[in-house]
């Protein structure tokens with residue numbers, strides 16, 4: 001949640017002070033104030049708590065020396081406001097206890113001033129006395145305050161002064177607004193947050209949706225089970241769009257409002273997690289499929305009426321059962337038992353739930369994964385055609401994943417987390433140093449917030465008017481030096497006016513266990529069956545992506561940077577989210593050690609492919625399958641897989657098709673063996689795969705231009721870059737620099753299709769043991785049923801390739817098509833650092849068309865960038881890389897002359913944290 005904590009006091013303190021010295025001392029004081037040591041805050045919290053109790057005892061006229069003194073003082077000062085003092089003190093104590101390293105001074109003041117304001121308001125409306133402005137007013141107010149018949153000295157004077165100045169109405173409006181502002185500040189909220197929250201409240205229509213599902217379940221006996229058992233089902237493709245959730249890490253900010261928010265959240269959450277409606281399950285998330293649902297919706301209206309009471313009960317029951325899950329997640333410090341109740345993985349429950357409302361829920365609680373009962377019912381002679389459609393849909397849905405047991409989330413380990421004290425210490429120290437450094441350079445700016453992400457902390461600065469942004473960015477190195485960091489990144493914060501973020505790498509990096517993301521609301525409520533738990537962003541928000549929207553992904557980074565962990569996270573996410581009927585996998589692992597563990601899971605179409613030649617065959621199968629799907633689509637008159645599946649569900653005898661995700665663990669190894677076929681197949685699938693539900697996930701540790709060719713890059717729009725050696729590598733992966741600044745071990749730049757710029761994310765961590773546990777579980781639930789046809793086709797392709805080539809140099813076929821002058825042209829381009837047709841014409845004495853063809857071929861090979869209008873094309877490789885490419889072409893296949901260097905070993909974890917390397921090269925601005 002965005003915060004608007006622009007303390008007026010802070011602003012005025014800094015505002016306008018240009019002299020370095022003055023500003024510095026102010027800032028220093030401010031920084032140290034906000035950076036009060038945790039122990040001071042805890043003592044403050046304790047004092048507030050005790051005073052709250054004493055003040056509350058005063059309600060009951062408990063008499064004791066200190067209590068009398070304290071209540072007398074409070075009553076004398078704030079009179080009626082005394083009634084509100086104990087809750088305010090309790091709240092302040094709570095804020096101080098759970099500060100989590102964030103500034104609390106302003107919040108505590110706001111809370112403590114609330115009783116004063118309320119006292120003032122009551123003084124205006126309740127106090128009966130006659131008050132004249134003279135010195136005797138003070139003792140009068142004090143006395144009456146003590147008797148609780150006025151607002152006391154403070155509130156009373158305030159109330160009298162404001163009503164005198166602005167009239168009672170004006171003063172009341174002022175006090176109410178001031179009180180509201182204070183409450184918001186105390187909760188670390190802004191007006192826009194509140195407005196946003198209410199705007200994003202769930203649409204009431206969702207509440208109606210679960211209703212129709214029940215009758216189908218109850219009215220339908222098990223008749224259809226045998227008939228439909230073997231059919232593929234893709235039930236829960238889309239649900240309602242997930243609601244953005246208040247950031248989990250920012251919860252402490254809104255502690256004051258937490259009760260309200262959590263109640264709302266949990267009721268909405270429960271509602272969502274509870275049995276979804278059939279039309280919610282079936283609803284495609286793209287509007288183009290709306291029309292396919294129209295007849296169904298009409299029918300469902302009829303079904304709704306008799307069934308209303310039952311779902312309501314069931315929902316209430318489920319909401320009750322799920323209640324422990326929300327608090328367990330929201331309170332990081334909660335006892336683990338509470339979480340255990342939420343462990344059996346709920347997100348996957350929605351599909352079966354509509355059909356078996358009671359039993360699956362009980363299973364969930366018992367920690368037993370849900371077994372879906374097939375909802376069946378033989379289609380006899382139903383009078384209403386629409387009813388038939390409706391029943392078929394139910395049957396299809398119930399079938400989806402009926403045999404598949406979704407792994408429970410407790411197979412994954414929980415995050416140990418970093419201790420608040422460590423974090424607060426680092427935050428405070430950095431905040432003070434940062435503030436001092438900025439002011440010592442004469443920049444008028446105030447640190448208003450610090451957001452700690454898993455690997456980077458962002459300090460948010462509010463620049464005074466007239467301070468130029470580049471004044472700050474010029475200080476990048478000095479700030480890094482002052483903080484002892486390897487480098488910092490300074491950039492404006494989107495959506496926040498005049499706010500600049502300074503991102504500083506954390507000394508203690510908290511790994512992000514995959515469980516945190518898989519068990520998050522974002523993942524649970526992601527409607528896509530091909531959702532992937534990516535990690536957590538800089539503000540600790542879970543990043544979940546929908547592979548269908550990527551629709552193909554390139555994962556690149558140097559060795560040891562976290563690619564395999566990321567690939568494993570992706571596969572495990574799919575296992576948690578989808579049944580084999582919904583998603584099938586093809587895995588290619590030329591390294592033979594990374595993906596072999598998945599052999600035998602029911603999602604696999606064929607065993608993990610380790611032979612690069614067969615890998616090329618597998619890709620060719622994907623192309624053939626894709627073409628078949630397109631043909632089928634055109635026959636039935638649909639445009640993509642979603643529409644097809646929607647139609648299949650409504651049509652008797654038509655089977656749904658699963659999405660196919662092809663995971664390639666090391667592209668470089670494939671390119672060495674069959675560059676041309678692999679590139680061709682990848683490009684074909686990449687160009688047309690989206691609509692047919694075929695997705696490519698390609699990982700490589702060699703982000704060089706010969707592996708990730710220009711053609712491939714053009715067709716794989718989404719990228720994840722892990723740490724790389726040079727900015728050139730970063731450019732090859734992302735078309736922009738930045739990945740060379742990453743610190744490894746899961747630190748990534750995530751650049752999905754459609755996002756303007758790469759987003760820094762700490763990737764999910766999943767250990768081999770966790771993968772093994774999930775795979776074992778999935779295998780126990782159902783063994784792989786490999787598709788013989790696919791296997792056969794791949795074998796044939798590989799054999800045909802062998803026959804055709806007769807064992808020639810693997811890459812020879814691909815080379816013939818290129819101009820023989822291509823190496824010379826590359827040489828020239830690399831030497832001169834520019835690529836233009838006219839320059840090649842001059843240097844190689846060529847005609848225009850041949851020179852232009854050469855430039856096109858260089859682009860295809862990834863040597864030069866795309867055409868950029870009047871600007872010359874970019875040269876994407878260095879001379880050294882060109883030499884490497886040439887050298888490699890003369891090496892026997894399989895050799896890897898320039899394996900990327902590993903990420904430095906200093907990045908090893910220390911218990912629950914990773915120490916950051918301190919000797920990496922500094923970042924660029």
Ligand SMILES: Nc1ncnc2c1ncn2[C@@H]1O[C@H](COP(=O)(O)OP(=O)(O)OP(=O)(O)O)[C@@H](O)[C@H]1O
Nearest residue numbers: 511559560561562563564565701745746763764765
């Ligand atoms: N998200 C992460 N969080 C914490 N640590 C991670 C993360 N990802 C990877 N690591 C650490 O980095 C190590 C190497 O990761 P991984 O094996 O995924 O690298 P890689 O890029 O696949 O290397 P290679 O290309 O050599 O296979 C892991 O053993 C783990 O300790």
